[in-house]
Every structure is written in structure tokens, then in C-alpha cells.
Amino acid sequence: CTKKSESVQYFDGLGRPIQSVAIKATPLGRDVVVPIEYDAKGRQAKSYLPVPQPGTANGAIYTNPLANAPSAGYGSEKIYAEKRYDDLFTTRVSQVVPAGTAWSQKPANMAYGTNAAGEVKKYEITTNWIEGRTDSGISFSASYAANQLMKTSVTDPDGNITTEFKNSKGQTILVRKNDGTQNVDTYYLYNEYGQL
Structure with missing residues (x-):
């Protein structure tokens, strides 16, 4: 039996990555997606945990990969780390909030x-x-x-x-x-x- 690993990365019109898909990466052959979001100033403010999907799209982009997060085992947990930026120096990080509902308070x-x-x-x-x-x-x-x-x-x-x-x-x-x-x-x- 030959095993292989395939992944696809999608970019927006500005050349920024917006989604990474690991094709059939779970033991059950389901895709794992990491969505990437940007704030109004074009900074990556949130870093999401990988979200297993209910099946595979064979490399196609997912329009709402976060919809499967609750049933994938995350429940209602906060599944992203967040960078908060300085108001004066727009690229300077002033706070990092970890993933997880309990950790987000620290x-x-x-x-x-x-x-x-x-x-x-x-x-x-x-x-x-x-x-x-x-x-x-x-x-x-x-x-x-x-x-x-x-x-x-x-x-x-x-x-x-x-x-x-x-x-x-x-x-x-x-x-x-x-x-x-x-x-x-x-x-x-x-x-x-x-x-x-």
C-alpha cells in the first residue's frame, strides 16, 4: 500500500495565504483545513487551529471550514490565538491571546x-x-x-x-x-x- 501526503494552499488577490488544506490527512481520510484571516489593516490577527472536515473535497477550497469545528471535537472552545496590535505603530504586537477559552483570560x-x-x-x-x-x-x-x-x-x-x-x-x-x-x-x- 502506497501512502502519500498532499496539501493545497490558497491565496487571495494580494498574494496572501487564506487557507491551507491537508487532503485526506486524518486516519478516516478527511481533509484538515487551517483558515487564515486578516484584519481591516491587512495583518494576520488570528491563527486558527487545524479543523478536520466531515469528508474530503480532494483539494478544493472550503467556503466555511470553521462550520465543522464544534463537531470535530472543539465544541465551543476558542480555536484561535489572537494578536492585538499597537494603535500607534500598526505592525507592532501589544498583546498575544492564546487559543482556548480558559487561556484567553491569560x-x-x-x-x-x-x-x-x-x-x-x-x-x-x-x-x-x-x-x-x-x-x-x-x-x-x-x-x-x-x-x-x-x-x-x-x-x-x-x-x-x-x-x-x-x-x-x-x-x-x-x-x-x-x-x-x-x-x-x-x-x-x-x-x-x-x-x-
């Missing part, structure tokens, strides 16, 4: 800004040539002045905060995790060639 929140003076230490790699070999070391020069680094903070559903600081080249300088009682810092250092 979103992850994002905050954006810049560093404060003294908030991030500035480490540098020093490289010397000693007896035909490279000798590298780490030195602490000072702390970054205010507004030198981009700061992105994510608060997870349990209230833990992860803050990432990046320089103007887009290199990660520091990832700081906080469990509500203490910071755990991981610094990233780059040599003169921009290598981590």
Missing part, C-alpha cells in the same frame, strides 16, 4: 521603549595577539547611557517578565528574565567582526 503583554541610564552594563571583548595566538578577554567599561538600546518586554500569562535589549545594529545585548523576585541576566558579546 494573555501575554508586550511593552516597548528604550533603556534607562545605568540599566544595562556595557561589556566589551578585548582581543590581543600573544605568541601567535588570539587572546580574548571581557572588560566592563561602563553602563549604557539612556536611550541607547531598544527595549522590548514580554509579560507571560504567569506574570513573569522577559526584557530584551538590542543595539542600533539589531544585535541582542541583554536578555533579562524576572520571576517576580529577582533578575536573571544573560549578556551577549560581539567581537570586532560582529560575531557573537
Whole structure:
């Protein structure tokens, strides 16, 4: 018996994917469809879970793939994760709401800004040539002045905060995790060639 896997993806007039169909992907030979929706500003705001269909359409597009969600085992659950975007910066995500009715009450929140003076230490790699070999070391020069680094903070559903600081080249300088009682810092250092 030869097994094969077939899938079809459909795009709208703007070239954006709108539906993915895994043909006869279930053990009973039914299609599994992932619908893709966009908000009024053309952003993918919802990410749906795959929805098994009652049969197969042999690769044809489904006009209402979500209609089978309740009978496919999802019941009345919220079957999509949702991105909520910043009002000022339209492509920047401010909140991610997970799939599932219970989990939708525990979103992850994002905050954006810049560093404060003294908030991030500035480490540098020093490289010397000693007896035909490279000798590298780490030195602490000072702390970054205010507004030198981009700061992105994510608060997870349990209230833990992860803050990432990046320089103007887009290199990660520091990832700081906080469990509500203490910071755990991981610094990233780059040599003169921009290598981590």
C-alpha cells in the first residue's frame, strides 16, 4: 500500500495565504483545513487551529471550514490565538491571546521603549595577539547611557517578565528574565567582526 501526503494552499488577490488544506490527512481520510484571516489593516490577527472536515473535497477550497469545528471535537472552545496590535505603530504586537477559552483570560503583554541610564552594563571583548595566538578577554567599561538600546518586554500569562535589549545594529545585548523576585541576566558579546 502506497501512502502519500498532499496539501493545497490558497491565496487571495494580494498574494496572501487564506487557507491551507491537508487532503485526506486524518486516519478516516478527511481533509484538515487551517483558515487564515486578516484584519481591516491587512495583518494576520488570528491563527486558527487545524479543523478536520466531515469528508474530503480532494483539494478544493472550503467556503466555511470553521462550520465543522464544534463537531470535530472543539465544541465551543476558542480555536484561535489572537494578536492585538499597537494603535500607534500598526505592525507592532501589544498583546498575544492564546487559543482556548480558559487561556484567553491569560494573555501575554508586550511593552516597548528604550533603556534607562545605568540599566544595562556595557561589556566589551578585548582581543590581543600573544605568541601567535588570539587572546580574548571581557572588560566592563561602563553602563549604557539612556536611550541607547531598544527595549522590548514580554509579560507571560504567569506574570513573569522577559526584557530584551538590542543595539542600533539589531544585535541582542541583554536578555533579562524576572520571576517576580529577582533578575536573571544573560549578556551577549560581539567581537570586532560582529560575531557573537
